Amino acid sequence: MNPGDRVRVEHADLIDEGVLMPTSDADHLVLKLDGGYNVGIDRAEADVDVLESDVYDIDEGEEGSDRSEIEFDDDLPTVALISTGGTIASTVDYRTGAVTAQFDAEDVLRAVPELAGRANYRGRVVADILSENMTPSIWQELAHAVKEEIEAGADGVVVMHGTDTMQYSAAMLSFMLDTPVPIVFTGSQRSADRPSSDNVMNAICSVEAAKSDAAELMVCMHGSPSDDWCALHRGTRVRKNHTSRRDAFETVGAAPMGRVDYETAKDGSDDGSGVTFDDDYRARSEATLSLNGDIETAVELVKPTPGMDPAAWDYLDGKAGIIVEGTGLGHVHTDLIPRLAELVEDGTVVGMTSQCIEGRVCDRVYDTGRDLLDAGVVECGDTLPGTAKTKLMWALENTAKPGDAMGRDLAGELTEESQPWT
Structure with missing residues (x-):
């Protein structure tokens, strides 16, 4: 057996x-x-x-290899499944009762047999971690793995990732990679041993999104509490807004760029079954593959709060970049402004975002904001704080003027102006 x-x-x-x-x-x-x-x-x-037995055939591949594949059908597209761990690739440890990240890519195929017949799959394990343990070096390994799979002929890539830090990884790879095929991040809010698990639906919808025409990096997760549709979020505009709901992920400041109807996706008869897009996207024919994977790791995201001691920021000395998650329009306590000015004078790039979920920073309204601009702090518009951190890590190594880059849209992370939407 x-x-x-x-x-x-x-x-x-x-x-x-x-x-x-x-x-x-x-x-x-x-x-x-x-x-x-x-x-x-x-x-x-x-x-x-x-x-x-033998519900579907899995070729284990060469011993010791991090790749695997199931038997190929020339009539099907090829989707690379890249595993980094997380709940979607987890199982229950029956020694302790805990849910742990144990699965490799073949295990995911076994756990979701509904994926069989939708595509030819290549499985690859980059990491076997819970996403709170994600590191910049794994981001780099993941970006190279995605590039290699596309170079090897993958028509789309699905990255299985823990949900806690998926928004950071999706944002980072959005800056690192230009892609001619869909790259779809997905995860699971609830483990496979629970009847309410979202792993099957998210996996099926992600594979269909990976077969679509959108040469974009997207996050595919439940769009409602029910098993009816998955939302396709742009990798630089998505945020996990609930600890446990199946529809925890939302596009901030706009509607999702697309959706996957689950009932249609389950049919899987066409490439991208059930996938529709409401936002403009880059088509496969409009992009070429490139990777700029160098990043600066000495970047911190800090959140000022009332009563914070300026000495708490002493550890920021010598950092290459800092993203401040300021209050309101992008403010800090006035006692912290001289500290930020010292950091800028020493060569640190300091970017300002907001603790507010919606809207954009504007440091030209109040005296505090104008003092921050005079201190050399740069505005990051409506870029999400986590996205801003990954952007600055990338910009410090890949742009001539990283401070100026923080005010420009590079991968859909920054809109020219915030608009109301429903």
Whole structure:
């Protein structure tokens, strides 16, 4: 028996039937029941009958390789699945009951058998981490992996990523890469052992988005609490706005650039089934592949609060860049302005964003703002604070005047003016 087989298991006077799942624990079987929950069963007590095997074929690839692929169909497009870990690529550790990032790319294919027949898949593992452990060096590895997969003929790329820091990774790769094919980040708010898991729908909709005509970097996640559609967010304008809702991700300051209707996507008969775009996008024919992957890591994002001691910012000495998540239109306590002026004088690029979710900074309205401009702080418009940090990390290594670059739109992160929308 192998993961993906449908089995009947007799154990402790009970009979369970479902799909055998991968597990990190050699002492237990993990069975996904028809109701959606996973159950762990002691192997020593289990009497197993395989009801259906070889549901789909997976070639494990060369031993020790970080790539894998399923059997190819010349009539299907090729989608590269790149795993970095996270809940969408996680399983329950039945020793502890905790959800841990254990899956490699093949495991994801086994966990979401509905992906079979939609595309030819190449699987690749860049990292096996929970996304709170993401680092700049992994961003660079991920960007190179995406480029290599596209060079090898992938018609689209799906990056499986933990949701906690997915907005940072999507923004960083938006600056690093110019792409001729869709690059789609996706994740899961709820793990696969829960009936309310969003992993299957997000994975299916992401693959369909990766088969579409949009040569853009997007984030594909639930667009509502129900299993009806996924939103396609521009990688530099998206933010996780809820800790646990399935529709936690939102485009800030605009509507999502597109959507994927799940009922249509499940059919999967056409390239990009169910995918529609409401915003302008760059088509496959309009882009060429390039990577500018150098980044400056000595950049910090800081958030001033009432009563903050200016000495708390002493650790910023010597940083190449700082993004300030200021209050309102882009303000800090006046006692902090001399500290920022010293940093600018020492060569640090200081950019100003806002703690507000909507709107843009404008330091020409109040005295505090004008003093910040006189101190050399640069305005970042309506760029999201996390996006601004990744942009400055990239701009310091790839532009002649990074301070000026923070005021220009480079990858859809900055609008000329904020507009009301519904």
